[in-house]
Amino acid sequence: MNLTAPTSTIEFVIPEWLRECLNTRHLSHKSDASHEAPGEADLICRAFEFAYSLHEGQYRASGEPYIIHPVAVAGLLRDLGGGSAMIAAGFLHDIVEDTDVTSEELEQRFGKEVRLLVEGVTKLSKFNFSSKTERQAENFRRMFLAMAQDIRVIVVKLADRLHNMRTLEYLPDQKRRQIALETREIFAPLANRLGIGRFKWELEDLSFKYLEPESYREIQELVAEKRADREARLTKIAESLKHRLQQVGIPYNEISGRPKHLYGILQKMQRQQKGYNEIYDVAAIRIIVNTNDECYRALAVVHDMFRPIPGRFKDYIGLPKPNRYQSLHTVVIGPSGKPLEVQIRTLEMHHIAEYGIAAHWKYKETGNSHHQMTPTDEKFTWLRQLLDWQSDLKDAQEYLEHIKDGLFDGDVYVFTPNGDVVSLSRGATPVDFAYRIHTEIGNHCAGARVNERMVTLDTLLKNGDIVEILTQKNSRPSLDWLNFVVTPGARNRIRQWYKRSNREENIARGREMLERELGKNGLEALLKSAPMQTAAERCNYHSVEDLLAALGYGEITLNLVLNRLREAVKVQQSIAKASEGWGGIDPQALPLLPAPTKAPPLLPSSKSPIIGVEGLLYHVAGCCTPVPGEPIIGVVTRGSRGISIHRQGCPNVEPVPGDRLVPVNWNSTDHDSGRPQTYPVDIQIEVIDRVGVLKDILSRLTDNNINVRNAQVKTYPDQTAMIDLGIDIRDHEQLERTFTQIKKLSDVLNLRRLNQVEG
Known part of the structure; x- marks a missing residue:
């Protein structure tokens, strides 16, 4: 945002809804009527006036007065049916970040509820989803925790992002592309998961416009070029449907044509690998009736009038999407011989399709308590899964991959033998199903029946399948399962x-x-x-x-x-002190060795990487391969190899008499570019064998700028694999940091440093 642009010539015009709110508040001061509605109006008006005064003199990159942005955000939230606290948060969402006002002052003026919403949005605004992997993963974790505490936080953020996308043209090209990519990958899928269709479609189209401008213009022109013919065809079909529904006595609220949004057309072209002229259902007929029964009766009318295309019927009323979307979808052959999509839903279903979770506020309940929705609500099963992955998946890269997959709506719906619906990722198998039901069922899974027929455990499940898991007490997970399970929960529990x-x-x-x-x-x-x-x-x-x-x-x-x-x-x-710290362990049970030889003090002027061997022939011992930062000791060799540098405690040093030991230390001030800057270390990693595990480990080493000298992998059928790596390390701190990152990988079972016996 730009808060220091030159004075704008654009005048700020108060929108009609806000003008009415201000008038309502003014009239309420002269009335003795109930103060419930006026009280809400008063909160909204005070928030606007406070934001207006604080943003005065600030301007956006477009040259507009900055107040236009929070007013637009508040208007979007009002259209969604947000309550007074939520609309007030829309006015105030940038206050803490852009002015000297504190959260405490916000609470004093507008209450705790508004403060928490503004704080939540402010924190989200600081998250960078295009940063380095570790930081990006942490930002995702914090965002989902904020959503879990109050889902309204992310709805305010989505409204903020939508208005920013509408004015994105005023930013530099690189910044535009960064924001657009983040919107398409993160915020549009979030809007979809929350069921806010009107946000999702516009966010996707605006992202498409800035990320692929040529394709956007091409599809936009093609859609506009054929608009007249399409609208005439859809109007004719709609009139025929109205006439037939009236004949059979089915009342309807609306029958109209609906053009698909541009990004949706692009996705269909890519998915079907067809050109625009080969995509016929770029628009759909929507029928809105009053009851569920009328939906199915209207479907029968449609199928009687037009020939249905087999396999293209979807019943989202009986099996709603995770975002609560409900509708009947069918594709038929229209009068011109071209496919036509027809959507049938009730008015309530239509509101949910447009407003998603916000329809819960706009059309259902009153009061403020209903706003505090958490992942315990049935409608947020997908959010519970995202929160579960935070504790299951420690590796940042793996977590990000699952999060981005989990945000997209690609689910398959299957049934338990008792008739309960279970939502799984597309491509899921009976093993994924077993672990979704319970970890122990997955761990003891011995077989599966799908639709009362025995199937292999890698069978792909389809919508409507009835799945029964057969368990045996002695059964255990197989490493082969990792080759076909797709849900993060199943994959992680097998590893665990x-x-x-x-x-x-x-x-x-x-x-x-x-x-x-x-x-x-x-x-x-x-x-x-x-x-x-x-x-x-x-x-x-x-x-x-x-x-x-x-x-x-x-x-x-x-x-x-x-x-x-x-x-x-x-x-x-x-x-x-040692005995006291161990709670009574007898030190005599641990007979002590002679005190270690005291290392010499560091000499800053020394050019040798090791203090104590200046001018002498020495080498780093291959048996323990010490690295800077570890305590070391020198041993005078009997041959012509000079002094051998070992880690203190190396077993090869134990039998050496004291007169052959040389006190040495690392020179932390060594800047001689002619000296080696890295030291060889051999490590062994025990892993669950799967495709790509070595690549994941090597990528962690690359992230830490560590060279790999050699690698050897040993695998065995249905057993863990052993990976031996020779790496070059700068110091002990780098080695510890690398060990920590590799051990976070879900497939890593054990990691140890190897000793190479010195000849």
Whole structure:
């Protein structure tokens, strides 16, 4: 927005609805009548006057007075049937962001409800959905949480976005394209999910106009060119339908032709791979009647007058869309021999199709309590799913992919044996259905019946299928299921089962081994202590749980774990402090090694990457491959290789006598470009085998500017896969950050740093 444009020559004209509101408030001051309606008018008028005074002197990029924008947003919300608090929020939605007014002052003037709405919209305005992956994912999470608290927040934001799109031409081209792309990918699908058809269609067409201007103009001209013929044909068909409905005694409210919006025509052309001249149903006949029964009777009349095309009938009355849209759709052969789409609905269904969730406010209830809609409402099952994914999917890229898929309305509706309707993503299978019903049903799924016939678990479900899941107590998920399930919930629960099943048993076994050696008293505190975490890292494991799992399945010995733990204990300056911190563990159970050799102080003037070996021949040991940021120790080799640099705690250093140990440290001030800036590290990743998992891991490494020297993948039928990678790391901080990002991937079960035995 531009708040500093030159003084505008455009005059602000108060719209008629607002003028009436101001007059109502004025008259109410002279009347002793009920103050309920005037009270609402008073809130709206005070919000307008406050916004007008604060935005005075501010201008948009178009040169218009800025107040035109909040007035337009408030008008859109009024048309949707929003209450006084919602309309007031439309006037005030930019106040906190663009002026010195605080949220507290807003609450004092207009109440808590208006404040919360304005705060919610202000937060949404700061979200950037075209930023880097991690930040973009976080913005989505916050947006859906805001929607969950009060759905009106996103409706105000949609009205704000719609008016901004109507005036987008005044912004620079790059900014226009960025906003238009964000609108098409995020806000138009949100409007669709909320059922606000009139917002969705206009947002899509405006985005189309700025993202693909040539295609937009072409379709616009083609539609305009054939408008006269189309309107004449539709008028003739509408008159025939009116006459027939009157004959059979079916009252109707409206029968009219409806041209499809331009972006919808483009999508149909792309979906069917046809040119505009080959798309016949660019307009539809809409019949609006009074009752559900009359809808089906009118359908019979249509099918009697025109030949229906098989497979092109959809009953959204019996099976409403998740956004509550209801209507009968049928495609017939019209009088000219061309396909014609006919939509039949009641007046209430038409209001819901136009206003979506806002029809709940505009035509149904009174009072303000009904506005506070949350994901517990049945009509928001899709929002509950989006919220569930926030906890299920930790990886930002995967979360974004599922969110953008989940926003688009491409559902298939199937039935349970009891007749309950279940909505699934298109392409869903019986396994997706099983996990939607309950996690345990999915985990023990052994087979499925669809329409009373046994089918394979990868069978694609179709609208109207009746699905029955067969379970067995000993059945378990198969890794092959990941190759065909499409719902994020099913995919994530299969992964979780594999992550938990064997891993939890191994962790428990590792704990038992430590308990037998150290005793039960204080073990919990010990496992959570800093020395235990240090011991895990020195054994090349990212966490204590990873260490316990490796101990449980025999990848590491108990003796080595205890040795690393002894060293970590010695690093503590006081045995008493260590004992107290562990809740009573006897330090004598962990015999201490000699104190580690003190590293030399850093010398800022030194050009060597390692302090303590200046002028000497040295090399980084391949057995533990230390990197800057990790404690190190030098070992004088017996051959001609000089000093070998190891990580402190490396098992190869244990038998070395003290007179061969050299105190060393990393030089954090090394700026010698001739020295190596990266260090080799070998890692091993256990993953659930699926197509693209290696690509996902490599992309995380690329994001962190990490070079991959070599990669080896080992796979086995219906088992986890092992990926060995050789990477080049700058320092310990980069290694830790990379480990954290890779472990967030849903398919990663375990990640460890490897030791390469030095020859």
